[in-house]
Every structure is written in structure tokens, then in C-alpha cells.
Amino acid sequence: MSELEWGLPVVAKYLFGGLSAGAFVTYYLWQGFGLKTFRPLAKLAWISAAVFGLVIPIPIFSHLGQPGRWGNLLTSFHWSSPMSWAGPILIAYLLVVLINGRFFFYHDVVLAYRAASGIRRKALRVLLITKPPVGPVPETSRLGLRVTGALGFVLVLFFGYSGLELGLIPSRPLWANPINPLMFLLTGVFSGMAFVLVLWLVLEGRPRRRPNLAEEALLRSLLLPALLGLFLALNAISYVFLAYSPPDVQPPVLILATGELSTLFLWVGLGLGAIVPMVLLTANAVLPAPRKWVVASSGVLVLIGAFAQKYGFLVAGQYYEAPAGSTVSSVWPTGAQVVEFVAILALVYFLFQVALWISPWRRIVGPLEPVAARTEVAA
Amino acid sequence: MSASDQDGVQETSPGIARRDFLRGGLLAIAGAGAGSLLLVQVPVVAAHGSHARFYDSFPRRQEMEQRWAMVVDLRRCVGCRACTVACKSENNVPDGVFRTWVKFAEIGEYPQTRPRFLPSFCNHCDNPPCVPVCPVLATYKRGDGLVLIDYDQCIGCGYCIEACPYGARHINPVQRTADKCTLCVHRLGAGQKPACVATCIGGALIVGDLKDPESDVSKLLARYPAQTLRPELGTDPMVLYIGLDGRLVEEVRP
Numbered sequence: 001m002s003e004l005e006w007g008l009p010v011v012a013k014y015l016f017g018g019l020s021a022g023a024f025v026t027y028y029l030w031q032g033f034g035l036k037t038f039r040p041l042a043k044l045a046w047i048s049a050a051v052f053g054l055v056i057p058i059p060i061f062s063h064l065g066q067p068g069r070w071g072n073l074l075t076s077f078h079w080s081s082p083m084s085w086a087g088p089i090l091i092a093y094l095l096v097v098l099i100n101g102r103f104f105f106y107h108d109v110v111l112a113y114r115a116a117s118g119i120r121r122k123a124l125r126v127l128l129i130t131k132p133p134v135g136p137v138p139e140t141s142r143l144g145l146r147v148t149g150a151l152g153f154v155l156v157l158f159f160g161y162s163g164l165e166l167g168l169i170p171s172r173p174l175w176a177n178p179i180n181p182l183m184f185l186l187t188g189v190f191s192g193m194a195f196v197l198v199l200w201l202v203l204e205g206r207p208r209r210r211p212n213l214a215e216e217a218l219l220r221s222l223l224l225p226a227l228l229g230l231f232l233a234l235n236a237i238s239y240v241f242l243a244y245s246p247p248d249v250q251p252p253v254l255i256l257a258t259g260e261l262s263t264l265f266l267w268v269g270l271g272l273g274a275i276v277p278m279v280l281l282t283a284n285a286v287l288p289a290p291r292k293w294v295v296a297s298s299g300v301l302v303l304i305g306a307f308a309q310k311y312g313f314l315v316a317g318q319y320y321e322a323p324a325g326s327t328v329s330s331v332w333p334t335g336a337q338v339v340e341f342v343a344i345l346a347l348v349y350f351l352f353q354v355a356l357w358i359s360p361w362r363r364i365v366g367p368l369e370p371v372a373a374r375t376e377v378a379a
Numbered sequence: 380m381s382a383s384d385q386d387g388v389q390e391t392s393p394g395i396a397r398r399d400f401l402r403g404g405l406l407a408i409a410g411a412g413a414g415s416l417l418l419v420q421v422p423v424v425a426a427h428g429s430h431a432r433f434y435d436s437f438p439r440r441q442e443m444e445q446r447w448a449m450v451v452d453l454r455r456c457v458g459c460r461a462c463t464v465a466c467k468s469e470n471n472v473p474d475g476v477f478r479t480w481v482k483f484a485e486i487g488e489y490p491q492t493r494p495r496f497l498p499s500f501c502n503h504c505d506n507p508p509c510v511p512v513c514p515v516l517a518t519y520k521r522g523d524g525l526v527l528i529d530y531d532q533c534i535g536c537g538y539c540i541e542a543c544p545y546g547a548r549h550i551n552p553v554q555r556t557a558d559k560c561t562l563c564v565h566r567l568g569a570g571q572k573p574a575c576v577a578t579c580i581g582g583a584l585i586v587g588d589l590k591d592p593e594s595d596v597s598k599l600l601a602r603y604p605a606q607t608l609r610p611e612l613g614t615d616p617m618v619l620y621i622g623l624d625g626r627l628v629e630e631v632r633p
Contacts, residue, residue, distance in 0.1 A: 065557075069532075080511035080512070169512070171508060171609075
């Protein structure tokens with residue numbers, strides 16, 4: 001009897017990577033593409049991208065048999081193993097995101113630094129990188145903001161490597177699918193976007209207050225349901241591939257469709273986690289007054305669904321093939337893995353508290369102009 | 380432009396024009412390419428002089444005197460599992476994992492059933508799927524055909540385990556790295572047979588040099604047709620079976 005070789009820690013790695021990538025894309029929709037609908041989310045989205053980005057390596061370390069040798073990942077880069085891309089991509093991504101934040105938050109951080117004291121002041125000084133200005137706050141470098149933002153966006157696209165990790169293994173017919181990188185990117189983007197929406201509603205939602213024009217535009221945005229729809233369409237294409245795959249693929253597909261993992265993958269992952277929020281968000285967009293609770297609950301469902309989809313897909317792909325001479329005991333994680341995962345979630349919560357305490361994310365902005373028509377088209 | 384909105388007037392988004400965005404995007408892609416090249420290639424070149432030399436330095440590129448292969452004559456296997464025990468003992472394989480094991484299946488319909496056995500281990504493929512996926516280049520193919528693991532380099536990520544279509548690899552619970560059959564490379568180097576071959580009571584396991592036409596392996600393969608497991612994957616295993624029953628493969632497929 002043995003545990004699954006790739007279980008909850010690997011799922012956590014994919015989940016946090018996707019959340020960071022999705023949060024950065026949400027931020028970049030405003031900062032890079034200029035979609036004003038997403039302006040209220042930009043600061044929280046950047047913070048989410050940075051926090052989840054910092055957390056990605058933790059489940060990797062807990063999964064490795066020899067975590068002390070992680071440095072080997074940086075010195076052995078080669079194209080044939082997508083896993084060897086992880087080190088350079090993650091390090092470059094984190095550096096770029098942090099530098100981009102320096103440009104994006106510059107004005108706010110300078111003002112906050114002047115007003116802060118103690119540890120917060122020191123932390124803000126580190127975030128400023130350069131010497132704090134005296135007198136009027138100068139404009140931040142637009143070129144620096146653009147270049148680092150675009151670079152971060154390109155690096156986010158490379159996060160598809162996690163889909164390639166599975167897609168390149170021909171002996172696992174469920175995984176060996178050419179659209180896997182795209183699917184992983186897509187689940188990452190919509191789960192990250194859903195997380196930022198939920199965070200924004202929790203922190204600034206004020207349930208009893210009627211949303212202003214900008215908030216209403218965000219609540220009506222069709223981008224998230226459109227991404228969910230695209231994901232479901234790609235799933236359908238994937239099942240067409242599977243229908244024409246060799247018979248080896250049947251056991252893992254049956255586990256997902258009718259077996260032990262069907263409740264998690266099919267009903268929670270695809271049903272509750274994709275179809276229901278897609279319908280709810282679309283309905284919300286056409287209501288005379290969009291409801292905040294609908295968006296919040298849809299976001300939570302998307303997050304739960306993203307976890308369920310990743311777990312089901314990863315575990316089912318390896319279920320029928322046990323390690324040498326042994327049999328897989330269960331498709332479910334061990335108690336130790338669950339404790340570890342909960343501990344990582346607690347760390348994420350703590351890091352968010354620290355990030356929200358240090359960063360000047362809540363600086364009240366002035367009235368926003370009505371949403372431009374092009375925003376609706378893009379959504 | 381910064382994230383702040385001074386007096387609620389200042390725009391926080393650049394609202395970049397499409398041309399500017401494309402220009403920036405192209406610059407970013409070029410920068411990413413150059414950056415990644417610098418980031419990942421410089422240490423390699425610094426350590427090995429050039430990329431070509433880096434790959435040439437692997438033992439798999441060096442031709443060796445022998446070309447090891449194993450023939451499993453299933454007509455002779457009695458399913459005693461002495462090979463499993465001998466392997467465990469010789470290589471100090473921990474509890475719960477195996478480098479060598481024997482699968483069992485009953486072929487046919489009752490009462491016309493017959494027991495069949497399938498000794499299994501690393502297939503030392505000519506085109507091993509486990510080698511290219513290893514993120515730290517810890518697993519490699521040697522010039523004599525053996526697929527081996529550098530235990531000091533392996534990080535225990537399990538990618539090779541997922542990639543192996545034969546389920547031949549596992550994480551060694553003691554050393555926390557990938558592990559598998561080495562065809563007793565230490566014994567072969569000393570001119571001895573692997574432990575499983577030496578102990579096989581039916582003489583079903585035969586190891587030899589494919590380059591030597593007088594070796595037992597070459598003679599057997601010249602005389603009898605041999606099959607490999609999962610040939611459709613194109614891995615070209617160096618473990619060949621004589622008398623392999625297709626029904627047996629279906630029954631015991633991992």
C-alpha cells in the first residue's frame with residue numbers, strides 16, 4: 001500500500017500558482033489594458049498576486065523528498081522538462097511583480113511612509129527601494145511601470161508550464177492532452193479573478209450600501225462568466241479527445257465520471273464550481289440592480305471548484321498505475337497532508353493580513369467616471 | 380503613472396494606446412527571452428564551457444564495451460519470487476517498496492485456468508521517458524544501456540515516477556529520492572550476474588551483452604521471438620520477454 005505520488009501538495013502548488021497568475025492578470029486588465037471596469041480591483045489584485053506568488057514554493061518544498069537540494073532546480077535548466085522551467089520562471093515572476101509594485105504604488109507608498117512609524121515605516125522604506133523624496137511626490141516612471149507590467153504578464157503566460165508538466169507524459173492518457181497548458185492557465189486566471197473579487201467584496205463591499213457606477217460595472221462584468229464558459233467548452237473538447245483515446249484512459253475517466261472522485265470533480269468542480277457561477281454571474285449582469293452577494297458567493301464557488309477540478313484531474317490521472325509492486329491505498333489525501341495544507345492556508349491568511357497592514361491599499365480615491373463603452377465590449 | 384489618485388483627479392491607469400502596448404509587449408518578450416537566457420544559461424556555460432560540452436559530459440553519450448539486456452523466459456518462470464527477495468537483500472530495499480516484483484494472473488476460464496507470472500523491473504528503455512522529464516538531470520542513460528539515478532542530485536520530485544509507463548520507480552522511503560532496479564550495476568561491474576538472475580531457480584532470467592553474439596542473451600534472441608511491454612509507447616525496452624501471453628499483459632497491466 002502506498003500514498004499517491006502526486007497528491008495534495010502538488011495540487012496546492014498548481015492552485016496557488018493559478019491564483020497568483022489570475023490575480024496579476026486581473027491587475028493588468030486595468031494597469032496594462034486600461035479596462036476601467038477592473039480599476040477598483042487593481043490594488044488588491046496586485047497584493048494577491050504578490051502574496052500567492054510568495055506562497056507557491058512552500059507546497060513544492062513540502063512535496064520534494066529532498067527539499068534541501070532545491071538549488072539543483074536552478075542550475076539544471078533544460079527544455080525537455082517543464083518542471084525545470086519552474087525555478088527561473090517563478091524567480092523572474094516574483095522579482096518582476098515586486099518591482100512593478102514599486103512603480104504602481106510609488107505615490108501611495110511615499111505618502112504612507114511619511115505618515116507611518118515603527119515596523120510599518122521600515123517595511124515601506126524597503127518597498128520604496130530608492131531614497132524617499134522630500135517635498136512634493138514626483139511622478140513614478142511610466143516606462144518602468146509599463147515594461148515591468150508587460151514583462152509580468154508575459155511571465156504569467158509561461159505559467160502554462162504546469163499544464164505541460166502533465167501534458168507531456170504519454171503514459172498517462174488522461175493528462176497527455178495538448179490543451180492542458182491552456183486549461184491550467186484558464187483555471188488559474190478565473191480562480192485568481194474570483195479570489196480578488198471576493199477579497200474586494202469582503203474588504204470594501206458594504207452589503208447595505210448601493211453600489212456606485214464603477215462598482216456596478218464591475219458587478220455586471222461578463223468577463224468571469226465568459227472565461228468559465230470557455231473553460232467548460234475546452235472541457236467538452238477534452239472529452240472528445242478522450243473518447244478517441246486508447247482504452248487505457250477508461251479507468252481514470254470512469255473514476256472521474258462515476259467513481260470515487262465523481263462527486264468532487266464532476267459535481268463540485270464542474271457543476272458547482274463552473275456552471276452554477278457562470279449562470280449566476282450572467283443572470284446578475286442583466287438584473288436591474290446587480291447583487292453583491294451573488295458575485296461573492298459565485299466567487300467562493302469558483303475557488304472551491306478550481307480546487308476540486310485540479311485535485312480530481314491530478315489524482316485520477318495516476319490512480320490506476322501504482323508505484324512499483326505496490327497498490328495505491330486511497331485517492332484521498334493523508335491526515336498529514338491535510339494538516340500541512342491547512343497550515344499553508346493559515347500562512348496565506350497571515351501574509352494577507354501583513355500585506356494589507358503594510359500596503360496603502362485602502363487610500364480612498366475620488367469619484368470615478370462612468371464606465372467606457374469599450375469596457376463592456378471587452379468584457 | 381502611480382496607483383494613487385491625488386485629490387481623486389489623477390488617473391491611475393496609463394490607458395495605453397494599442398501601438399504603445401504592442402511596442403511594450405514586444406520589448407517585454409525580448410527582455411524576457413534575454414533575461415531567461417542569462418539567468419539559466421550563464422551558470423551552465425560557466426560550469427561546463429559550452430552547452431554542447433554540458434550534454435556530451437553525460438555518460439549516456441559515451442559508447443561502452445557492453446550493451447546490457449535482460450531476457451525473461453516466461454516458459455521457465457515458476458513464480459517463486461526468489462528474485463524479489465534476492466533483490467531486496469542485495470540492494471537493501473526498504474519495507475513497502477520493491478525494485479523487482481512478480482505479477483500473477485490466472486489466464487482462461489474456470490476450470491481451464493492456468494497461472495501465469497510476469498517478473499517486472501525497470502525496462503532500461505532505449506528511449507526512456509523518465510530521463511528527459513527529470514528537472515535536475517539526476518536520471519540518465521549510460522552508454523551500456525543502463526538507466527541509472529544520481530542519488531546525490533535527485534530532489535525526489537516524483538516526476539520520473541509519473542513518467543515511467545511500467546510503474547518501475549518509487550520514492551525510497553529512507554533516502555527520499557527516486558529509486559529503481561539498476562540491474563545490479565555494482566555486480567555487473569565486478570563481472571557477476573545481477574542478484575535476481577543469480578538466484579532464479581528456473582533460469583528464467585538471463586542477462587547478457589547484446590554486442591557479444593556468443594552471449595546467452597544474443598543466442599536466445601536469435602532462436603526465439605521476443606516481445607516487450609507496451610511497445611506502442613515507443614520506449615524500446617531492453618528487457619525482452621519470451622513466451623509473453625497477451626492476455627497476461629492485459630490482466631496484470633499496472
